[in-house]
Amino acid sequence: EYFKAGQAYQSALDAGGEGKLRQDISRNLAQVDLILGRNEQARLNALNALSDNSHSTLVALDVKAYFRAASASYQLRDFRQCEEYLTKLLSLSVNDEDGARLLEKKAFSATFGWKSDNSSTKTYDVRRKTFDGLPAALWMSTVQKLQQTSPQRIAEVTSLTGRYPGLGSKLVTADGVHVLDAFQIHDIIAANAFAIPTSAKRQKTEAFGLMETVVPPGTKASTIPENYALFTHASLINHSCLPNASRVFIGDAILLRATKAVAKGDEILQAYVSPTLDVKARQERMNLIWNFICSCALCKAETQEPEDLRQRRAAVVEEADRLAHDINTHLVDASQRDGIIRRAERLHARLKATFASEIWD
Missing domain, CATH: 1.25.40 (Serine Threonine Protein Phosphatase 5, Tetratricopeptide repeat)
Known part of the structure; x- marks a missing residue:
């Protein structure tokens, strides 16, 4: 409110x-x-x-x-x-060493909800047999920019990951015009476009510094966030559920900052999906969209746990989220403070009990 x-x-x-x-x-x-x-x-x-x-x-x-x-x-x-x-x-x-700036880049292409030509579409993927939502305006903007104003960056964009290889990253011309495979660009957008959040959405997720990277398959076109951008450098950064970097957006620019000390030679890692999701849901989404299974320390530990234990933990986390929401949306007077503290302490004890020492120590 x-x-x-x-x-x-x-x-x-x-x-x-x-x-x-x-x-x-x-x-x-x-x-x-x-x-x-x-x-x-x-x-x-x-x-x-x-x-x-x-x-x-x-x-x-x-x-x-x-x-x-x-x-x-x-x-x-x-x-x-x-x-x-x-x-x-x-x-x-x-x-600020822990918050050291790792990357500052302007988007190759971006679309915003306040623009009259912004639109989304729904396509049928015969490989997955799903109807998928896609920011169509970003798709069209990327193709037009590559053909009309930035043909020198075709290899940079087409070298990004996409399930359909199309023409690859080689330059193809016909009658003096650069040729692009629109379906290849479609898959590149689907796997690499970043959602640029509204302020309200940033408030919801800034504790983790995360934003949903792409539109999950099966998403309705009408529910696709309005602001999307393609960042060719940021798209090359690999995933970890325990990242050492987080990202924020200022208009069509991305700022990637370290969330912990990063030693020389360490790989910079960002999270493609929220680590608060259950490991099974994370793995399914990453395999479906990016065609890989995460093997980070968090995933390895959680996959060793019984599913009922993870469900218990998720229930406690959900209850803790409700408590935090109540505290943030209602004025808490002194008479309620002790009760809230005791409730938080009980939640902490229940959460701690869901971590088996032989796995997490």
Whole structure:
């Protein structure tokens, strides 16, 4: 209930909070404003949240504030201001080892819901015998860009993974025109397109830094997220259910950051699907879309467990999610606090009991 949250934050500001408390409230209100599409107000509140302090904790919070100001500026099409805020953000976070920037790239092609020509389609895959949803506008945009404005990047795009090899990555011309296999591009989009989330969706998943990478087979065209992009470099990064990098999007740009210390020579890994899914569901999806079975440490451990144990754990996690949702959407007074803490402690004990020591130690 973001509108109510915004009212509560604004009431707190009107009540006269000062110092760090006021900055925290302004920063949180800026996020609510972004979700509600109040971009002018979001930018103002984000700037009011800046601390101008060199303490590492406050610098990290200023990074968030600049990011929200930049996001609001982007939505307002104020790109110069957006660039200025992002430059300041990067200057603050340059020494953040755990959050080191690993990749910053603009999309090769992207489509957004606010564009009138944005559309989705449904195709029948004779190999899997499924009707699959696909961001048709991105498919068309990619083909047109390769043929008309960026033929020099044909090999870069067609070398990406797709179940149908088509013409491969070689350049083919006929009568002076570059020839593309539209079905090959279809499969490349299906396996490599990133969903660019709305602010509300980012709120839902940012704890993991994850976004669903592609449209799962069988998805209805009407339910396909409106914003999609093809990032040729990010698509080359392999998967792990225990990734060392997470991604965020600013318009049609992707920013990949380390989520833990990455030593020289270590492979950069991202998650294609959420590790909170049951291992069986993860494996089925990865095999269906990307044609591989994950063998990361998490998958190896979970596949050794009895299915009923995983189901018990999933039930506890679901209950914990409901508790977190209740806490985040309702004001909790002092009389409820002790009860909530005890409930959380019981959930923690139940969750811990689902991890067998001989597998997880």
